[in-house]
Amino acid sequence: MEKKLSSVAKTFTPSPIQELSHFAQRCNAINLAEGFPDFPAPIHLKIAAVSAINSDFNQYRHVQGICEHLARTTKEMHGFDVDPQTDIAICCGQTEAFAAAVFAGFFSAVLKLPFTCDRPGDEVVLFDPSYETYEGCIRMAGGIPVYVGLEPPYWSLDSDKFMGSFTRRTKAVILNSPQNPTGKVFTKDELEIIAGACCRRDCLAITDEVYEHLTYENIKHKSLASLPGMQERTIITSSLSKTFSVTGWRIGWAIAPAFFASAIRNIHVKLTDSAPAPFQEAALTALRSPPDYYESLRRGYESKRDYLVELLAKIGFQIQFKPQGSFFLFAELPKNSSLSDVEYVKELIEQAGVVAVPGCGFFHTNLSSEKPSQVSCNYQKRYIRFAFCKSDATLAAAAQKLGELQLGVSSQ
Missing domain, CATH: 3.90.1150.10 (Aspartate Aminotransferase, domain 1)
Structure with a gap:
């Protein structure tokens, strides 16, 4: 067998x-x-989850309030507008959100979307070292990962090396910042290099921003989507897991242009149908946490x-x-x-x-x-x-x- x-x-x-x-x-x-x-x-999250279970929020469910809060915080943190009705997909953790985003970007024969791979073998640029999940998703979708090594010990981006990684088959760039495993936060200059390449090459960007609230020494996280020309070509993925110490709850999301968010929701439904209902309810409590x-x-x-x-x-x-x-x-x-x-x-x-x-x-x-x-x-x-x-x-x-x-x- x-x-x-x-x-x-x-x-x-x-x-x-x-x-x-x-x-x-x-x-x-x-x-x-x-x-x-x-x-x-946090105790207030656990109380909220137990309350949701006791209130019988135990069936398939989509909590629109999560989307509305994410739209507000995206505006506050990054300065651009997101439509909570059309631009956000709630998934089973950032991992599923990322996978669905990759599948949405590569199965063009089915979804007929822009920024998609026309055929198996199109390439996706990633930075090395990087988290293991990304390559698996790309390969399952028929793409080829192309790695650009960051320069130790500070894990700096070499602009020439990055630009040299693009070919006629490059369709997307993957960015994780703050980064696993190095703890690097990409600088504004580095983000501008990445954004410029995406715009010139008409490439999609998929970002993993699960550590967005975990930055140190007055360093601030800046989303690639906030740079000029990037909101319309960026899919942001993130989750509750790291910020609220609930890695087992599996509540994540993708923030993207409406046509991509719709495709991600459709793929999510085919894969898992819905994220855990009581934890979606508890997510509202988490996302309302004070500064x-x-x-x-x-x-x-x-x-x-x-x-x-x-x-x-x-x-x-x-x-x-x-x-x-x-x-x-x-x-x-x-x-x-x-x-x-x-x-x-x-x-x-x-x-x-x-x-x-x-x-x-x-x-x-x-x-x-x-x-x-x-x-x-x-x-x-x-x-x-x-x-x-x-x-x-x-x-x-x-x-x-x-x-x-x-x-x-x-x-x-």
């Missing part, structure tokens, strides 16, 4: 991040691998970031770039370590009972026949991703275990 699998399905393997997380559970190890908080969600909530969240994560930076620096990690956003730290291995990232993580697990993610899983190889890989390999096995979206108790326990190593891992 294995022969009946599709060619794309045969290429997919289990997520190494989730496998490491499962390993941490089995071994009772401290999980600094997977990006989910291990502390409670103090977001500021407190930001300060709390900034403190956790600084704690982890100091901890890892003490055991020899090279921290030249502190995350500007997200809740991940992409740390370079100690200079005197002869281990690869995978070997180092194994040692962390065995010696300290701490689980992190080898950085090599976030680097990729270009598949385009027209463009050779522009991603250098000399540093791809030198980084490890740590998640600091953990309780103070978890981080303190990790500090104790890592401190007991006394550089034992890095001296091998």
Whole structure:
């Protein structure tokens, strides 16, 4: 029966991040691998969800009030108008919103939309390193991911390298800012380079902005859609998950031009029908949180970031770039370590009972026949991703275990 699998399905393997997380559970190890908080969600959200269940909001449902609030906050944060009736699609998390956006952009024979791929093999530009989900969605939709390597240690965008990644088959650009795994927030200059290329090349942009409220040291998130000429060609995807510590609720959305939002809603209905009804109701409570909530969240994560930076620096990690956003730290291995990232993580697990993610899983190889890989390999096995979206108790326990190593891992 294995022969009946599709060619794309045969290429997919289990997520190494989730496998490491499962390993941490089995071994009772401290999980600094997977990006989910291990502390409670805000109490007012939990009360709202329980109330919705008790009020029998348990069937298929679409809560228009979420769209109306998102339209208001988009105007406040980014300065452009969104029609809550036509320009927003509520999905089962950002992951489904992103997948539906990609499918909407590539299945042109069915949807007959602008900015779409005319045939399998059209290309999508991404930045490397990047989160693993993007490539899978693109390949399932028949596209070819083309990676542009960001320059370590500050993960800067090289304009010439970026522009050189475009070919006659380039149809879209994917942007995640603040970024997973590096914690980079793309600068205004970098966003203008990306926007200029999209406008000149008539390309679609799909953004992942789930960490929009998690930025540090007075750095502000700016959506690519807010730049001139970009609202009409940008699909924004985001969710409740990271901002409200409810990664299991699966409430996300896409904000897009009406014709794209309609296509995304249609695909969403075919895939999952509707997002969880009681959590949609609770989402209204979450999205109405006062400004103090977001500021407190930001300060709390900034403190956790600084704690982890100091901890890892003490055991020899090279921290030249502190995350500007997200809740991940992409740390370079100690200079005197002869281990690869995978070997180092194994040692962390065995010696300290701490689980992190080898950085090599976030680097990729270009598949385009027209463009050779522009991603250098000399540093791809030198980084490890740590998640600091953990309780103070978890981080303190990790500090104790890592401190007991006394550089034992890095001296091998």
